[in-house]
Amino acid sequence: MTPREAADLLLAGRPRVPAVAAAEAYAPANIALAKYWGKRDEALNLPTAPSLSVSLGPLGSHVRLSAAEPGAAHDGVSLNGAPLGPETAFARRASAWLDLVRPDPDFRFELQARNTVPTAAGFASSASGFAALAKAADALFGWNLPMESLSVLARLGSGSAARSLADGFVEWRAGERADGMDSFGVPLPERWPSLRVGACVLSSREKPVGSREGMRRSVSSCPFYGGWPGLVARDLAALRSAIANRDMALLGATAEANCLAMHALMLATRPPILYALPETLGTVRAVWAAREEGVPVWFTMDAGPNVKLLFEEAAEPAVRSRFPGATVVAPFA
């Protein structure tokens, strides 16, 4: 099934022409505590395993979507106030998603995106961007889709966007259907106001291997990949229990172990994928040293060299003094 066919299936019976002149939406970025690494369907961004994240509240993406003037040659795309040419990576990715909901081939959109995720803070903005885009399209066309369907639509832009339709903890179900209609984010009811996430930016250089290519390589050539789905299932159970009981030590240890397992998969992929820099290891060891000295802080890392810290409000002064460069976010504040 193609992404457009999936979108058509989802939008069957819904209006396909704009209902309002323009629509605006916001979606938060998210950080995964149980990671997404590997697709069972590359075109539809269907994962081999579920994942679980926490949304980052005020850090995310605002999107304004409207119809362009008739006759426009291409979608008009701007990011943080700056117009982008149609050949830029951002505009191409946005237009590819807009193709899924485009009323007819000559219809053009105006899309203004603005990130409150600091570009240099090490949080990805593609998840919040596609989630906000799906919400804006829903409002523009008047679809009135349930959150699950918006999550499916957002997922077609970027897998992890499936987790950015809600605040708080979100579990992205892997699903089993070939069309992916059962693969969407489901919010957990629990709130954890004292939870904090810190981002330590160690490098803003472009990744040597993008996530899409890296996942493909791991699924096809990592000899340990077969162990990943079972591991994630066990980690998800532990994370759900940690969240239900506000058990920071269990949450932190599980997130840390899960991210190390993902990086282990990458390392055992052939050829290997190594995102860690020397500074990454230094920060990881600094987190362990902090814990040995009684500071309850854990880490997680995405497919990149930067390190995210997980801790509670009470530990914030100690964490800030040890990691002075960290950007601290309160996901439930």
Place this chain on the structure above:
Amino acid sequence: MTPREAADLLLAGRPRVPAVAAAEAYAPANIALAKYWGKRDEALNLPTAPSLSVSLGPLGSHVRLSAAEPGAAHDGVSLNGAPLGPETAFARRASAWLDLVRPDPDFRFELQARNTVPTAAGFASSASGFAALAKAADALFGWNLPMESLSVLARLGSGSAARSLADGFVEWRAGERADGMDSFGVPLPERWPSLRVGACVLSSREKPVGSREGMRRSVSSCPFYGGWPGLVARDLAALRSAIANRDMALLGATAEANCLAMHALMLATRPPILYALPETLGTVRAVWAAREEGVPVWFTMDAGPNVKLLFEEAAEPAVRSRFPGATVVAPFA
């Protein structure tokens, strides 16, 4: 089966009292190209998978073994000329091995060990030490055992010692028998005179987790461990082919990937085992950068933070200029 029972089985019908006053032997250290990580029998050091190494020629251990004066309270042990007390880790480990061949409980040995492996060069000396000890005991008692049996005896002291009974490439067969009599090192016939091994010492601090404990943890808690034996089998086939064809690129790439897979197992073990230091990653990236610039050099790493380089004689000037601190060994010189 206990190690003593295994030794008794092996020595059945052989003399159990010294045949000569003293015996001397030498065995080389070795560096694994396909790693040993995990035991199927902890007491007998029987591995879950085979491994393959290259012996380091002149870097190894000399051992002199004799009977102590009657009435000695304990084995007399010296290392590099310095007498060691019976409670030192080295003397205890040596005496535990000597228990396997001790003629009667009151018999005491004099053991003088001398390493030509530079202590600070990052090569392990336990493999060469136990291999030399097995050879010295063979000569002292006049057993005249075949190399396979000496490999089994050496293995009872340290797993990787099974690979140190011969020069050149040695494959340690995992074996299937519960008594381990089919788990020994087998030399490969090929010689590769231009092969070089370099050792980059980044830290001489004690490892945070010893190999024995680390292997135990990985076997019991690493969710990817089940994939290891199959991976090693494939890597061994590639290494045998590389050796037969003097294919340095295949040898290097396979050794590098195998060691990264071992470190991936460690990383995914719970709690994780991380031997790499920031400098380790820096050196790994420097090797990759060198290769990108045309210098044919690869790395391998054991259960520690140090990096070993693999290359051929023709690349030695380029390697030495990029890694000026490396100790270079010619295994077949």
